[in-house]
Amino acid sequence: MSVNIIDQMVAQGVPFAREYGGLLDNRSFGGAQVSRTFYARGQTGQQLLLGAYQQFSRQVGLGGIRLFNRCELVDVVVVDGRASGIVVRDLMTGEIQSHAAHAVVLATGGYGNVFFLSTNAMACNVTAAWRAHRRGALFANPCYTQIHPTCIPQSDEFQSKLTLMSESLRNDGRVWVPKNADEVRAAHDIPEADRDYYLERLYPSFGNLAPRDISSRAAKRAVDKGLGVGPLKNGVYLDFSDAINRLGRDVVEERYGNLFEMYERIAGENPYDVPMRIYPATHYTMGGLWVDYELQTNIPGLYAAGEANFSDHGANRLGASALMQGLADGYFVLPYTIGNELAPMLNKPIPGTDHPEFKRAEQEARDRYNGYLNVNGTRSPDWFHRELGKIIWDYCGMERTEQGLEKALSELPALYEEFKKDLRVTGDGNSLNQTLEKAGRVDDFFQLGMLMCRDALDRNESCGGHFRSEYQTDEGEAQRDDDNYCHVSAWQWGGDAMSPKLNVEPLEFKEVHLATRSYK
Amino acid sequence: MSNHLTNLTLRVWRQKGPNDSGHFEDHAIEQISDEASFLEMLDILNERLIAQGKEAVVFDHDCREGICGTCSLMINGQAHGNQRGTATCQLHMRKFKSGDTIVIEPWRASAFPIIKDLMVDRSAFDRIIESGGFITAPTGGAPDANLIPIPKPVADSAMDSAECIGCGACVAACPNGAANLFTAAKVSHLNRLPQGQAERYKRVEAMVETMDEYFGSCTNHGECEAACPKEISIDVIALMNKDYRKAKLKNRKDLSRT
Structure with a gap:
């Protein structure tokens, strides 16, 4: 797959580095002992993004894609167990709108900004994935975060x-x-x-x-x-x-x-x-929405691609493979799998945006954003985000302990209560309001943060990006417990942030056997 | 070691929406660490405004690493401030002095209407890309990437142009509000590569003409190059103009044959 990706991106004009003979150049990367990574100066990811953006723009120009700039997903609508559309908030006007569809793809990135300080861009947030989770999508392995x-x-x-x-x-x-x-x-x-x-x-x-x-x-x-x-x-x-x-x-x-x-x-x-x-510093989150091999979540018609899903990387991610995943999912997986779901729906009507479920989701979204405006407390969304980040970094960061995680799980709900009572959002809900946008995102980060700590506490082993100090070898290396934890932890929303339900998906190794890689 | 700047005055542009006339608003910053980035200073200002029950200053920003092209700001009349080759998000307060008055405005260009305060709508750039800023290569069936060797100097010069982040500083700095540096960077990135040859002339014609619909004309001031956070050379404009001139002849000939 990675070969197809490079060929595709080169055909689209991404200026990968070349040797003097004109062939593609390689270099080595973290976790690799040979030079096998294609690159474009120090900005490979940015160049791949621009290449994809150009192809995307071509489709926009041809009329195949319609863009809704400066709109934020605030809910996923599920009718009779199927994803039937989304509710968005137009950031320019504050208007809540719905879009009905046969299928919904979330390509909304990871949740690294739960730490407040991370290498993610400032607008990265978990809201789309989290709102899908609250509608029934399983959230897998949230404790696998990469530093x-x-x-x-x-x-x-x-x-x-x-x-x-x-x-x-x-x-x-x-x-x-x-x-x-x-x-x-x-x-x-x-x-x-x-x-x-x-x-x-x-x-x-x-x-x-x-x-x-x-x-x-x-x-x-x-x-x-x-x-x-x-x-x-x-x-x-x-x-x-x-x-x-x-x-x-x-x-x-x-x-x-x-x-x-x-x-x-x-x-x-x-x-x-x-x-x-x-x-x-926090850089990537391996966890995300649970998906099957077709990138479909457990809600039929709802797909998650790229960092928003939990697949491909396991408990850790090696250099350059997030780019691989994003491009593979978008270029080479979804186009082939989504048809399987869509084909049986040919000529079948779908619920429109006038369906009561849409109306209900719209009303909930309106109430939610009005709610932030009406708290009239004293602290800004950023203040809460910073405090939340400190707790997550201290207790659910590079090294985790049972005691620390329990402490986090007692401090987080208290801080979340304070958020609900003491938040201050200035401005109004009918025009562009970055403070209000932030409030919604911080709210979702709070709920996710509690799930992360719960997952980290539940996983009594050290594995990839999840390091529990109690479980290490004499030399300080991560110690896995394959007898008890060789599984995906897929969490189900249980009605509030502190009562998730655990689903376990065992990992089966048939061709390649489970081993521990030594970097000595 | 971090030091502090004192007694800064920020003169910030406030504008409620596209139809509001807008005005400057002064804010005093008594003390700030020189380790703070320019946008972190605005974060601090916004925290203070919220604490006073006032609306925060709206500004665009995202990666804060100088690579996404989202941040903007005219700082003391210069796009992205006075540090060469630096986007606003990477400008740090150590480049200012205690007692300075800092004037902060949005990009000023008619093709970039102001949305609110310091935020502008740069979607005219998207229109240029949509008209031809790509290589037509539908997904699947791409040939082996090593099939066409690309000489290193060619790949390197395409990369120099591809570094453009589309922030719009070139337009904001230009007295004519021209987008020639942006368009030319995109044109020369693709037109220099072997893969881009098939659509070379169609591309440049479409992109230049779309650009002309929204933006002013280039009169070789060179302000764009000085303002560009990626230091894209103004030479790319010459390449675009050359290709455009050829396109006007070549495309007509090709069309008459069909």
């Missing part, structure tokens, strides 16, 4: 997002921290003997390219031991001086020039002279 090791560390309390530095940097950068917690010398003045290149030491074969979860936890442990670097001692060094000496500054500049510039703009330091400082 990316190469982000710029937080610099202050008001920080709004964390910037990802492309993982390709780990190809040539060496990760290290000082050996002594009381180190005060500048990076350059610390001699080799006083540096700990901990990834190379712990994982000699993968070294600086160890997978994301392993690299992230190793960085967290170094910082937790007080070995962190930078003004807040909250990062580790990613040092390019060896690469610059070996390859020359020109080569390093060609490979990473734009990333170095970006780093300098944000951190105010020049990474050609001073090592970069990096620290892990």
Whole structure:
């Protein structure tokens, strides 16, 4: 499939990097020991997105697609057990509208912004997936979240997002921290003997390219031991001086020039002279709406594609494979599977937007948004989002414990109650109101956050992006429990955020046998 | 190490909707860390406005990594502020001084009507792409990507143009409100690649003519290049003009044959 994707995207004009002979170039990526990843400078994902956008625009121009810009899905309508359409809120006018259809596809991304600080774009939210969940779609493995090791560390309390530095940097950068917690010398003045290149030491074969979860936890442990670097001692060094000496500054500049510039703009330091400082941040969520092999959720007619679903990655995701999934789902899976559902419905009428279920969903949406406006409390949606994010990061972030998760599950409902009583949304509901949009999203993040913690508490093992401190080997590696947890946890909405019902789907391995990959 | 700026005055454009005349509103920022990004400063301002029971300032933003093209803002009369090759979201307060007055306006161009406060409607760009900013390659059956070798310099120059994020700074900076840098970046990305040759002249003709429906004309001021957060070279406009000129002859000839 990935070969088809590259061929397709190249045919559409995505400018993948080429060798001098004109063939496609490759490079290595986290979790891989060979160069096998196609790339377009440090912005492969962006270029693939633009390529898909151009094809999409072509269809818009041809009249095959109608776009509703600046509209947000606020509910999925289910009639007689089938997904029959959606309810949206026009962000420009606040008007609630319905669209009826034979099938609904959610390609609405992941929920990483539940942490408040993440590498996701600011508008990413869980609302579409969550509203489908509340209408009966199962939400699978919400605790599988990926923390990316190469982000710029937080610099202050008001920080709004964390910037990802492309993982390709780990190809040539060496990760290290000082050996002594009381180190005060500048990076350059610390001699080799006083540096700990901990990834190379712990994982000699993968070294600086160890997978994301392993690299992230190793960085967290170094910082937790007080070995962190930078003004807040909250990062580790990613040092390019060896690469610059070996390859020359020109080569390093060609490979990473734009990333170095970006780093300098944000951190105010020049990474050609001073090592970069990096620290892990939430980047991707492997969990999502449960789907079958046809990408259909348990609600007939409702599909979920890309990061919005739970499929493909299991408990962890390797570099570049989210792009693969998004493109495979959209270009090569859905076009072939959705027809199976649609064919028997030929010439059959579907419920229109005047159906009572649509009217009911519309009214609920109106009440919901009016509700936010009428609380008249004292705290903004952003304030609540930040507090929610702190709880999730502290107790359901890189390392989780039973005690911590239980604490989170007692703090979250309390904060959610406060949200309902003390929220303040200024402005009105009949015009563009970003504060009101945010309130709706934070509401859904609260409910999802509780499910995440519940799922993490339920999974008494460490597995990929889910690391429970109680379950680790003597060397600090994740310890799975295949006897009891070799399954997908698909949660069903139980009427309120604190009472989800668990459905278990066993994982069967027929051709490839279950093993533990060693990165040593 | 973080330092603080003090006594900033923000002069922010407020406009209730497309038909409102709009006005400037002054806000004092007594103290802010120089580690804050420009948009984080606006976040802080908005938190304060909400605390006072006032409506937050509306502005577009999304990735905050300089790659999505959603953020905009004229800062002291310059699109994306005065740091070269930097989108507003990556501009940090360390580029300002204590006591500064910072004037914040939306993109000013008739093709980009103001939606509210600092947010504008840039869908005219979508119309240009819809008219021809693509290679017709329906899904399935694409040939092997290595079948047509692409010389590295060609792939690299196509990539230079493809870096355009469609933010609209070029239009906002242009005294004529022209979109030539945007359109030319898209044209030259596709027209430089072997895959783009079949539709080369049809593409440039359609895109240029759609552009002319919405935007002003280019008179080679060069403000666009200076404002571009991706530092796209103005050379692409020459390539577009050359292809457009050829297209006017070639497309007519091809049509007369059918």
